[in-house]
Amino acid sequence: MFPMPIEKWKPINRALYRASLPVALLIWLLPMLAALVTSIRSNDELMAGNYWGWPQDFAMLENYREALTASPMLHYFWNSCLITIPSVIGAISLAAMAGFALSTYQFRGNTVLFATFVACNFVPQQILMIPVRDLSLSLGLFNTITGMMLFHIAMQTGFCTLFLRNFIKQLPFEMIEAARIEGASEWTVFYRIVLPLIRPALAALAVLVFTFVWNDYFWALVLTQGDDVAPITVGVAALRGQWTTAWNLVSAGSILAALPSVILFFVMQKQFVAGLTFGASKG
Structure with missing residues (x-):
């Protein structure tokens, strides 16, 4: 087997x-x-x-010097930080609470709600391009940092909820029941018991979501225009000339754009591996 x-x-x-x-x-x-x-x-x-x-x-x-100075690469880098870091924090925070509710509480519609989170992960993002763009225009969020951040939070929360719900489901439910018997509130159970136990999973998920959002290029083209809020993926594409392309500069810009994800992975490598193998064996 x-x-x-x-x-x-x-x-x-x-x-x-x-x-x-x-x-x-x-x-x-x-x-x-x-x-x-x-x-x-x-x-x-x-x-x-x-x-x-x-x-x-x-x-x-x-x-590398020309890649940083020939285009506003540092400006693109700062935009990516403003978009990615709040998106990671927001998506993981919402998903942790949703995963705790779906794995702990038994209520009518629990299975249907969880199936909705699962199904949303299989929807091709390309078919959402026009509705999402129209929605951002109608809400005044097109070409804004806030719009990009809210969109990524909404898109990543489904995957994060599926990921964390399964981790929390493997925790010993007796500990949660014991804390409730001792008089702990649900928020206390969530913050003092559940979150410390799923810390490896949160670290692994943070690395994954950071990589997804930081490397996003499709939605950066759909929801931004110009250089004001464009992330670094768009900045690398801007290094291409109108008639000829200096591929050495494009390669240098690509290496610079990939460095934050690589550094984050090596910094959190132990937590990442522990989170992926959490609950893989019993004993």
Whole structure:
């Protein structure tokens, strides 16, 4: 029923598996390595057609400096922070309360409400483009930081609720009952008992939601116009010229845009792994 441990595989299967891992890793990393190498090439090398060879003229400092100064990259970066950080906090806060209610309380419509959260995760976002844009225009939230933030909170809350409801469901319900018998209010049970126990799950979810919102490009194009509230994903696209594209600058901007997500993952790596494996085994 469960996958067989690798140590119990046949020797030939184990050897093929271990030999395929470096190949799969290289294929997966090849686009990122290409972008990293391109970001340190000079424009003359790219114009000469040296796309895959080792750079002959390193222009790392020039490319990254120009990527930061040729467009308002720092302004885009600040917009992304203003959009992403409140979105992560808002989505996780709402989802934690909703997940606690759905996993703890038995009321009419509980299953239907939970099924709604699940179903919303399978709706293609592209079909929501026109309704969401019209709604943002009618509410005066188009091309605003508040509009982008509220939209991402609404979109991510469903996934976060599904994620946290399943984690809270695995907690020993006897602890919650004991706290209620001792006279603790529902808010006390939620803040003092449930939240500390699901802290690894909250950390893992924070990394995921931060990555989703920070890397969003589709809705940044739909709900923004111009450079006033555009996030960094739009800023990287703005590095493309009208007639020619300096791919070394685009690659440098892409590396800069990816750094916050990478840094956040490595900072919270232990909590991220603990959150993903929380409740995976008993004993």
